Amino acid sequence: MTYEEAVSYIESIPKFTRKNELNNTRELMKRLSNPQERFESIHVAGTNGKGSVCAMLSRALKDAGVKTGRFTSPHLCELTERIAVDEEMITQERFLDAFRKVLAVVERMQSEGFPHPAYFEFLFAMGMTVFAEEKVSYAVIETGLGGRLDATNILEDPALVIITSIGMDHMKYLGNDIVSIAREKAGIIKEGCGVVFDGTNETARQVILSRCREVGAPFYEIGEQTVKLARIRGNAVDFSCKSLYDDTVTITLPFPAVYQARNGAVAFRAAELLLPLGVRSRDRILESFSNTRWPGRMQEIEEGIFLDGAHNADGLEAFVRTVQEMAPEQPVLLFSQLADKDLFSSVRMLSVIPWKKLILTEIPGGRIHPLAEMQRAFEEQGMPRDRIVIEKKVETAYGLLRDSKEADSAAFCAGSLYLIGTLLKMKKENHKEGNR
Numbered sequence: 001m002t003y004e005e006a007v008s009y010i011e012s013i014p015k016f017t018r019k020n021e022l023n024n025t026r027e028l029m030k031r032l033s034n035p036q037e038r039f040e041s042i043h044v045a046g047t048n049g050k051g052s053v054c055a056m057l058s059r060a061l062k063d064a065g066v067k068t069g070r071f072t073s074p075h076l077c078e079l080t081e082r083i084a085v086d087e088e089m090i091t092q093e094r095f096l097d098a099f100r101k102v103l104a105v106v107e108r109m110q111s112e113g114f115p116h117p118a119y120f121e122f123l124f125a126m127g128m129t130v131f132a133e134e135k136v137s138y139a140v141i142e143t144g145l146g147g148r149l150d151a152t153n154i155l156e157d158p159a160l161v162i163i164t165s166i167g168m169d170h171m172k173y174l175g176n177d178i179v180s181i182a183r184e185k186a187g188i189i190k191e192g193c194g195v196v197f198d199g200t201n202e203t204a205r206q207v208i209l210s211r212c213r214e215v216g217a218p219f220y221e222i223g224e225q226t227v228k229l230a231r232i233r234g235n236a237v238d239f240s241c242k243s244l245y246d247d248t249v250t251i252t253l254p255f256p257a258v259y260q261a262r263n264g265a266v267a268f269r270a271a272e273l274l275l276p277l278g279v280r281s282r283d284r285i286l287e288s289f290s291n292t293r294w295p296g297r298m299q300e301i302e303e304g305i306f307l308d309g310a311h312n313a314d315g316l317e318a319f320v321r322t323v324q325e326m327a328p329e330q331p332v333l334l335f336s337q338l339a340d341k342d343l344f345s346s347v348r349m350l351s352v353i354p355w356k357k358l359i360l361t362e363i364p365g366g367r368i369h370p371l372a373e374m375q376r377a378f379e380e381q382g383m384p385r386d387r388i389v390i391e392k393k394v395e396t397a398y399g400l401l402r403d404s405k406e407a408d409s410a411a412f413c414a415g416s417l418y419l420i421g422t423l424l425k426m427k428k429e430n431h432k433e434g435n436r
Contacts, residue, residue: 035132046164148187167314259318
């Protein structure tokens with residue numbers, strides 16, 4: 001079997017199975033000799049910011065000399081992005097080797113009447129297998145959806161639990177209010193395990209605090225007063241943050257996005273807890289954060305053109321604040337969104353910006369809101385029809401975005417990580433073509 005055949009198999013999984021109970025994942029991991037028990041894990045949940053926090057923290061651990069795994073989702077271009085060791089995504093050969101080992105166990109289990117693992121469950125088993133075989137010391141592991149019932153919640157004794165900002169997303173699965181969603185996310189908190197969490201949403205904060213007290217978990221809250229003076233400077237954001245010593249440190253992140261300040265503060269507190277304290281250690285953490293790379297999060301793909309994975313109401317609200325902070329005149333937006341997102345909340349957020357032009361497109365293979373429905377939603381929020389362009393083909397839509405951008409202004413792409421992934425793949429393929 002080739003790498004391409006393995007990817008095709010994994011991508012076909014949603015067509016014939018669905019999410020299983022945690023006991024099925026436990027049985028799968030048991031038959032793989034419980035690879036997740038051979039390293040310390042840092043378990044990360046939340047609505048927005050999980051991937052960024054994972055990237056900052058795994059970079060800091062790696063730079064401190066700790067062999068580190070990172071398991072995240074979704075991927076933008078290649079499935080191999082989801083499994084990284086020491087900040088390098090695994091090779092196709094390594095991916096294929098892990099796939100074969102997990103598939104062999106899955107086929108034996110199926111012959112005994114067990115259901116086939118769901119898409120995320122299969123990849124999770126592969127990731128843990130890789131980390132065990134690579135002998136990582138720590139693995140930063142992001143939940144797929146929610147927390148309490150997520151496949152990753154078989155992690156029984158994590159070194160640290162992190163919960164990033166919580167907002168309205170995946171309501172079909174997690175509940176229609178912040179309390180319900182926060183309960184699902186807080187379900188990864190275990191007895192006696194330290195918890196670092198974003199406490200800026202008061203409703204979610206109370207749910208998380210209640211869970212921590214219920215199971216006796218020590219907690220470290222990143223609240224409104226923890227982060228100060230976040231400002232964009234060029235292609236970075238600077239902010240000050242209280243440390244465990246209750247003094248203040250200045251942190252620079254290579255993302256021109258004010259919303260990354262809270263993520264950075266969460267990751268910094270986690271790094272302080274996991275790494276030896278001291279001036280040298282702290283300086284190394286700050287340097288690591290300044291060198292973190294995490295594609296698709298206010299990423300400048302060309303001069304003045306930024307890709308941002310904001311795709312739900314809270315994420316898009318933070319995206320809008322960042323655009324306003326950057327203060328470009330006559331900005332242009334390329335937008336598309338999957339049908340499971342709240343289109344009208346998203347449009348309401350985005351319509352605060354006086355876009356010079358709005359380009360709507362379709363994500364290939366994605367179940368998106370119809371283009372006419374997106375257009376109508378923007379028009380109802382006051383966007384003039386003559387400023388809206390509909391272009392089904394993403395590559396052509398991106399060309400229109402580039403052509404519409406004024407020389408001294410900025411253009412943005414947002415609404416879906418799948419849109420961002422499509423654009424990154426397109427740029428990568430174009431670069432390959434140009435080098436031939």
